[in-house]
Amino acid sequence: xxxxxxxxxxxxxxxxxxxxxxxxxxxxxxxxxxxxxxxxxxxxxxxxxxxxxxxxxxxxxxxxxxxxxxxxxxxxxxxxxxxxxxxxxxxxxxxxxxxxxxxxxxxxxxxxxxxxxxxxxxxxxxxxxxxxxxxxxxxxxxxxxxxxxxxxxxxxxxxxxxxxxxxxxxxxxxxxxxxxxxxxxxxxxxxxxxxxxxxxxxxxxxxxxxxxxxxxxxxxxxxxxxxxxxxxxxxxxxxxxxxxxxxxxxxxxxxxxxxxxxxxxxxxxxxxxxxxxxxxxxxxx
Amino acid sequence: xxxxxxxxxxxxxxxxxxxxxxxxxxxxxxxxxxxxxxxxxxxxxxxxxxxxxxxxxxxxxxxxxxxxxxxxxxxxxxxxxxxxxxxxxxxxxxxxxxxxxxxxxxxxxxxxxxxxxxxxxxxxxxxxxxxxxxxxxxxxxxxxxxxxxxxxxxxxxxxxxxxxxxxxxxxxxxxxxxxxxxxxxxxxxxxxxxxxxxxxxxxxxxxxxxxxxxxxxxxxxxxxxxxxxxxxxxxxxxxxxxxxxxxxxxxxxxxxxxxxxxxxxxxxxxxxxxxxxxxx
Numbered sequence: 001x002x003x004x005x006x007x008x009x010x011x012x013x014x015x016x017x018x019x020x021x022x023x024x025x026x027x028x029x030x031x032x033x034x035x036x037x038x039x040x041x042x043x044x045x046x047x048x049x050x051x052x053x054x055x056x057x058x059x060x061x062x063x064x065x066x067x068x069x070x071x072x073x074x075x076x077x078x079x080x081x082x083x084x085x086x087x088x089x090x091x092x093x094x095x096x097x098x099x100x101x102x103x104x105x106x107x108x109x110x111x112x113x114x115x116x117x118x119x120x121x122x123x124x125x126x127x128x129x130x131x132x133x134x135x136x137x138x139x140x141x142x143x144x145x146x147x148x149x150x151x152x153x154x155x156x157x158x159x160x161x162x163x164x165x166x167x168x169x170x171x172x173x174x175x176x177x178x179x180x181x182x183x184x185x186x187x188x189x190x191x192x193x194x195x196x197x198x199x200x201x202x203x204x205x206x207x208x209x210x211x212x213x214x215x216x217x218x219x220x221x222x223x224x225x226x227x228x229x230x231x232x233x234x235x236x237x238x239x240x241x242x243x244x245x246x247x248x249x250x251x252x253x254x255x256x257x258x259x260x261x262x263x264x265x266x267x268x269x270x271x272x273x274x275x276x277x278x279x280x281x282x283x284x285x
Numbered sequence: 286x287x288x289x290x291x292x293x294x295x296x297x298x299x300x301x302x303x304x305x306x307x308x309x310x311x312x313x314x315x316x317x318x319x320x321x322x323x324x325x326x327x328x329x330x331x332x333x334x335x336x337x338x339x340x341x342x343x344x345x346x347x348x349x350x351x352x353x354x355x356x357x358x359x360x361x362x363x364x365x366x367x368x369x370x371x372x373x374x375x376x377x378x379x380x381x382x383x384x385x386x387x388x389x390x391x392x393x394x395x396x397x398x399x400x401x402x403x404x405x406x407x408x409x410x411x412x413x414x415x416x417x418x419x420x421x422x423x424x425x426x427x428x429x430x431x432x433x434x435x436x437x438x439x440x441x442x443x444x445x446x447x448x449x450x451x452x453x454x455x456x457x458x459x460x461x462x463x464x465x466x467x468x469x470x471x472x473x474x475x476x477x478x479x480x481x482x483x484x485x486x487x488x489x490x491x492x493x494x495x496x497x498x499x500x501x502x503x504x505x506x507x508x509x510x511x512x513x514x515x516x517x518x519x520x521x522x523x524x525x526x527x528x529x530x531x532x533x534x535x536x537x538x539x540x541x542x543x544x545x546x547x548x549x550x551x552x553x554x555x556x557x558x559x560x561x562x563x564x565x
Binding site: 166168169171172173174175176177178179180182186187190191 | 367369372394395396397398399402403405407409411412413421422425471474475478
């Protein structure tokens with residue numbers, strides 16, 4: 001009969017390319033898995049209930065935990081979300097729905113620049129802006145630093161998800177006599193809300209691991225930090241401090257803290273995926 | 286809203302309209318009041334002129350179809366009737382359009398669009414439940430009570446011949462129903478606010494023949510309640526549903542007449558060529 005189809009050369013190229021892409025995928029996945037396993041391996045000894053509910057033990061004593069850093073990180077992230085996300089959201093709505101050529105370009109360009117500002121510079125910026133006038137480090141300052149870092153991504157992801165809403169939905173709203181703002185708030189944003197939420201969750205996950213901005217703002221604390229105006233411990237700074245300390249016990253706790261932080265981020269990422277999947281399901285019936 | 290439908294004195298029209306209207310109507314038949322009176326209308330997208338010197342009367346409580354090849358301006362004219370073109374930057378309108386006896390541009394656009402409803406080519410249900418889709422326009426008012434909205438939703442779905450199919454799934458996502466049902470949902474959504482006019486922009490071009498037949502049936506049902514203007518590429522559809530037909534070519538209204546007249550004995554050669562399929 002005829003020659004084999006597809007021809008041998010094409011099969012060969014197919015096999016080579018498939019193996020190459022597969023190998024790269026494996027590399028990426030295994031990098032994450034290796035880090036997770038390595039953290040768990042080294043930190044397992046320190047991972048126990050006390051780690052989650054106890055304060056750090058004084059130098060020289062064994063045991064103790066990082067409950068203050070876990071609470072501190074949660075407080076910082078809450079504050080960052082409250083301060084950064086609304087600005088990003090409204091900016092994204094402006095860019096997608098209202099901005100004309102010139103102003104859109106300016107906002108987009110400056111947002112991208114802001115996204116590129118090194119995190120340590122952000123720390124110094126907020127140090128000057130908040131810490132110096134208040135004369136002390138605080139959760140407030142740390143939250144603001146992380147909040148500013150959240151703005152660019154919240155803004156651009158909001159814009160992208162709003163833009164993806166088809167024009168037919170906007171016209172459908174307008175054609176029923178809704179004003180432009182009614183259409184945006186009752187149709188366009190609800191249509192994109194799952195995507196927007198996903199973007200915000202990934203944004204939170206991104207800044208959760210930031211260390212440099214916190215060194216100059218939240219600083220660190222061996223104890224619980226009541227309220228919002230005291231210096232506070234946080235997981236990334238605890239990891240940093242414990243890792244450069246000379247004590248084996250602290251090294252282990254740093255590994256464990258790293259594992260807890262990374263697990264938390266993984267959970268948030270997976271949740272974000274689920275939220276997006278739910279949104280897709282809602283809009284496709 | 287209903288005050289827009291005051292009887293209209295034909296003598297107020299400029300002569301051109303009167304002639305055209307008289308041509309359309311003949312002597313014996315009673316005149317339907319004009320729903321839209323278009324005079325010397327020009328429309329521009331930037332420098333591109335999409336409509337040239339349109340003069341036209343759209344009769345009230347009748348089905349008027351606009352036919353013509355793609356890009357001939359029929360959709361543009363349709364979108365001028367509820368001023369949807371205003372949302373496109375760089376567009377410009379010259380000339381006048383009257384809705385009943387009022388200037389179309391004297392209304393706020395949001396008020397106008399509640400009187401002149403529109404259904405688009407692609408079914409575009411909001412990503413909300415079936416009920417919320419139909420209730421959307423009603424809730425903008427903020428004056429209706431819950432049970433009034435529920436009644437109105439049922440009534441509108443019945444008018445759109447969709448009630449029997451969706452009455453048990455009212456609170457499920459509107460994206461879950463078929464394309465034909467979605468398009469009837471969009472019609473129900475537009476009918477819910479009791480518009481005087483319903484504009485339809487190729488409402489069946491994305492639908493199968495059975496769904497198309499259902500929509501055409503429903504147009505027959507509602508045409509004694511509101512004026513219908515439909516843009517279509519489907520000549521047979523125009524012949525089936527329309528009382529009046531306007532044929533457009535390169536931004537101009539070539540011929541406007543009773544549907545029978547257009548399809549059986551058109552005055553212009555271009556119309557003849559188009560409806561017999563020689564071009565377009």
